[in-house]
């Protein structure tokens with residue numbers, strides 16, 4: 001089984017991605033701070049069809065200094081890492097003028113510094129092992145504005161810039177680096193939106209519907225697959241036409 005690390009795989013988009021990949025002959029190393037009942041059920045389900053295809057590793061990605069030891073232990077326990085999905089992310093909304101600076105720092109730490117440092121150590125291992133795939137979770141907020149999400153938007157725009165330059169840097173070593181930019185998806189991260197706001201997003205999208213977790217999992221699975229071998233440095237937007 002090919003090993004793929006999926007961060008933030010205990011809920012929402014990450015759990016959907018982990019489930020999908022575990023069912024597609026990958027061994028998924030699911031990283032999050034806490035295991036929950038949804039993830040436990042997904043592990044049991046994965047074990048029934050492909051034993052050992054979904055493993056949980058508890059780790060706080062805000063602890064940047066411990067990332068090198070995380071990557072080392074994954075490589076030691078599971079072998080070469082063929083894919084990394086930098087999906088874990090947090091969001092605090094609120095006007096910039098009122099946002100505590102500690103929250104600004106936490107957003108940038110978890111959404112930007114942590115995936116960059118994790119990628120640093122994983123990409124080194126990938127280059128030594130002959131190649132791999134990195135998929136970074138951006139957002140349409142990297143391109144469009146949304147009042148109350150300026151810091152979150154900044155972290156996602158940073159991820160797009162990181163994706164493009166890193167693709168140039170590691171391409172000749174056999175590593176592809178791409179991003180996925182989802183539109184609004186109903187998860188814990190977006191529970192703060194009112195029904196009215198949801199309906200507005202749906203109405204304003206070209207397809208008049210909302211994106212589902214499975215749609216994002218499809219894009220990630222594609223970017224990890226052989227079919228995407230000549231794609232690097234790109235951003236796949238999955239937003240039902242919200243930004244069309």
Ligand SMILES: NC(=O)c1ccc[n+]([C@@H]2O[C@H](COP(=O)([O-])OP(=O)(O)OC[C@H]3O[C@@H](n4cnc5c(N)ncnc54)[C@H](OP(=O)(O)O)[C@@H]3O)[C@@H](O)[C@H]2O)c1
Nearest residue numbers: 008010011012013032033034060061089139184185187189
């Ligand atoms: N939902 C959307 O509409 C949407 C749209 C565009 C982009 N995105 C992006 O997609 C990604 C996933 O979003 P989501 O909606 O699925 O979020 P979610 O439901 O809130 O899940 C976030 C995941 O990240 C993990 N996580 C958070 N902080 C962590 C930390 N310090 N260390 C380790 N794991 C951590 C959480 O697990 P623990 O809490 O147990 O650690 C959880 O598994 C994010 O990068 C988000 O910005 C989401």
